[in-house]
Amino acid sequence: MALDDSSxxxxxQVDVVGYESLLERLAESDGARRGALxxxxxxxxxxxxxxxxxxxxxxVCAVCKDMVNVGETETKLPRGxxxxxxxxxxxxxxxxxxxxxxxxxxxxxxxxxxxxxxxxGASSSGGDGSGSY
Numbered sequence: 001m002a003l004d005d006s007s008x009x010x011x012x013q014v015d016v017v018g019y020e021s022l023l024e025r026l027a028e029s030d031g032a033r034r035g036a037l038x039x040x041x042x043x044x045x046x047x048x049x050x051x052x053x054x055x056x057x058x059x060v061c062a063v064c065k066d067m068v069n070v071g072e073t074e075t076k077l078p079r080g081x082x083x084x085x086x087x088x089x090x091x092x093x094x095x096x097x098x099x100x101x102x103x104x105x106x107x108x109x110x111x112x113x114x115x116x117x118x119x120x121g122a123s124s125s126g127g128d129g130s131g132s133y
Contacts, residue, residue, distance in 0.1 A: 010011050024040040035095075036094065036095035036096060036097065036107075037096055037107040037108075037112055038092060038093050038094055038095065038107065039092040039093075039095070039105040039106065039107060040096075040105065040106045040107050040108045041108065042106075043105045043106045044089070044092050044095075044105070047075050047077065048075070048076045048078060049074070049076075049085070050073065050074055050076055050082060051071065051072070051073050052068055052070050052071065052072050052073070052074060053070065054070070054071065055070055058070065058125055059074075060129050061083055061084055061087050062081070062083065062099045062100050063083055063087035063091055063099050064084070064086075064087045065087065066087075067072060067085070068082070068083075068084055072084060073085065075088050075089070077098045077101075077103065077105070078098075078103055078105070079098060079103050081098055081099075081100050081101060083093070083099070086107060091096075092105065099123045104116070
């Protein structure tokens with residue numbers, strides 16, 4: 001016996017208030033860290049700013065996909081990748097890694113930094129992109 005798909009309807013009614021309440025309770029009860037941390041303010045302000053002087057240095061921003069033009073200033077991350085400030089600053093405000101290489105900048109979270117030092121120290125390969133700044 002086959003099911004007639006056209007006669008079966010699936011409806012999902014979401015109680016927005018109930019959904020928001022559930023999300024709040026889950027966030028409060030979840031002690032585990034989720035997602036990336038922002039880069040430390042000290043690390044961000046010390047990143048070098050470079051003015052694009054030659055057309056041969058033109059690049060496409062990995063964040064916004066726009067061309068970085070001659071005369072514009074880009075912010076260089078430790079492995080040499082450059083990004084326009086209007087793209088990389090918000091990026092580093094929500095995560096501590098390079099958009100291309102995933103090199104990790106320091107954070108302002110002491111517990112996270114201690115765990116990261118332990119992981120990097122235990123790693124024998126050294127090429128996992130989790131190096132420190």
